Amino acid sequence: MPRFLSLLDRVKEQLKGEKSGSGFTREGSLLILDASPLIVVGDLHGDLISLETILNEGRINERLKSGWKVVFLGDYADRGPDPLRVYGALFELKLAHPESVFLLKGNHEGMEVVKFLPHDLPWHVRNNYPDDHEEVYRSLLELHSLLPLAAVVDSWLLLMHGGVTLGMTRRTLSYPSQEELKLMLWSDPYEQAERTSVSPRGAGVRFGPEVSKEALKELGVKYLVRSHSAVPAGYRFNHQGMVLTVFSAKHVYALKKGAYLALEPFQRLESGIHLF
Ligand SMILES: [Mn+2]
Numbered sequence: 419m420p421r422f423l424s425l426l427d428r429v430k431e432q433l434k435g436e437k438s439g440s441g442f443t444r445e446g447s448l449l450i451l452d453a454s455p456l457i458v459v460g461d462l463h464g465d466l467i468s469l470e471t472i473l474n475e476g477r478i479n480e481r482l483k484s485g486w487k488v489v490f491l492g493d494y495a496d497r498g499p500d501p502l503r504v505y506g507a508l509f510e511l512k513l514a515h516p517e518s519v520f521l522l523k524g525n526h527e528g529m530e531v532v533k534f535l536p537h538d539l540p541w542h543v544r545n546n547y548p549d550d551h552e553e554v555y556r557s558l559l560e561l562h563s564l565l566p567l568a569a570v571v572d573s574w575l576l577l578m579h580g581g582v583t584l585g586m587t588r589r590t591l592s593y594p595s596q597e598e599l600k601l602m603l604w605s606d607p608y609e610q611a612e613r614t615s616v617s618p619r620g621a622g623v624r625f626g627p628e629v630s631k632e633a634l635k636e637l638g639v640k641y642l643v644r645s646h647s648a649v650p651a652g653y654r655f656n657h658q659g660m661v662l663t664v665f666s667a668k669h670v671y672a673l674k675k676g677a678y679l680a681l682e683p684f685q686r687l688e689s690g691i692h693l694f
Contacts, residue, residue, distance in 0.1 A: 420547050422502060425509040426557050432516050433564040439517035441487070446592035447567035449520055453574050453683040457481065457488040460645035460666040460677065461524065464498025464542075468668045469507060471694050472678045481680075482515045489569055491645040491664070492524020492579040492603075495539040498670035502546050505558070520569060524579040525603040525621070525646070527562035531596055532604065532621045567591060567602060574684055576642045581605035581625050581661075582633035584613065591637075606647050607656040607663070627657040634660060641687060643679065652677030653691050662687050668694065 436444050441452040457476055462469055472478070478488060494508065495501035512519045525534065539558065544551040568578035568591045576582070583590070583601045590598050604622025607630065608615070614623040630642060642661045647654070652675035654663045668676025681690035 420550055420554070422506060422547070423550060423554055423557060425506065425513070426554070426561060429509045429512055430557070430561055430564055432512065433561070436516075442517065442520075444566060445588075447523075447594065448588065448592040449566045449569040451487060451489075451520075451569050451571045453572045455481070455486040455683065456571065456575075456679070456681050457486060458577060458643055458664060458679040458681070459488070459490045460664040461491065461493035461648070462498070462504050463493055463526075463667040463670045464495050464501035464504055465667040465670040466498070466500035466503045466507070468666050468670075468676050468694070469504055471668075471676070472666060473507070473511075475694055476678060476680055476692065478511070482511075482518050487518045487520070488515075489520045489577050490522060491577065491643075492522045492565070493526045493645065493667075494521070494524070495542070496526050496536055497538070498667060501539055501542050521565055522569065522577065522579060523562065523565035523567050523603065527565055528599065528603045529559065530563065531600045534621075567594065567599065570637055570639060573638055574640055576634065576637055576639050578642070578644055579603055580622055580646045581607060581644055582630055582642060583625070584629055584632075586633040587636055604646075607644075607661045609656060627660070630657045630660050643687070648673065650674050652693050655687075659687075664691070 443450045494504050543555045547554045580603045606624050608624040613629050614625050617623050647663050648671045649663050649665050650673050664677050666676050675693040677693050679690045
């Protein structure tokens with residue numbers, strides 16, 4: 419059996435049993451984290467160079483040993499050259515620090531709600547594991563179904579891949595309908611006054627400042643940190659600073675900068691943005 423498959427099995431076992439641990443609890447698809455020093459990494463899309471840069475420059479291993487938590491915002495595969503090595507590195511990290519490393523679900527881990535393109539993951543799986551490709555791919559899809567959708571960090575942050583929805587509550591984050599899940603994985607913030615409008619992506623919506631304000635108030639947090647939009651500067655604020663986009667797949671998207679966050683509890687978001 420390929421080593422990758424055994425790592426994958428161990429991560430799935432970990433996720434299946436994940437209910438609570440040091441500084442976190444899990445309710446359905448929602449993680450609730452105590453406020454602690456925190457690294458947040460945006461979309462990776464098979465960009466191993468960006469991931470390695472963040473692991474090194476962010477001193478992730480060292481920080482994990484001293485009480486930091488690390489949250490990845492989803493979209494690990496598709497587009498970039500190294501999705502399986504990105505997964506492999508993330509699995510190693512999760513298994514070494516199961517109560518401090520969290521992999522959230524992106525729209526590229528949501529094939530069951532929306533079929534999307536490009537989806538080159540099956541091609542990489544077939545190339546790397548010609549004898550076991552069906553089993554590896556099926557196992558990756560099972561992993562996707564086990565990933566949490568969002569994390570609420572006590573009275574501070576909401577972390578998720580896409581965005582908030584009308585009428586969002588802790589309950590809809592924990593146990594979303596298929597339609598809510600689709601919106602949460604695919605939506606983007608925009609600055610118009612309308613509450614929502616049609617998204618050019620063909621899935622999800624664009625949500626306005628009032629929708630963000632209501633959702634953050636309902637959840638008792640101050641900011642939404644999300645990824646999903648390949649912003650050229652690596653980060654972008656929307657909605658009077660309430661919404662921060664962080665995007666980490668710099669090389670795959672040929673961005674000017676890639677970004678990640680390294681924050682002490684309740685630190686101003688601006689001062690926790692790290693560019694590479
Ligand atoms: Mn995405």
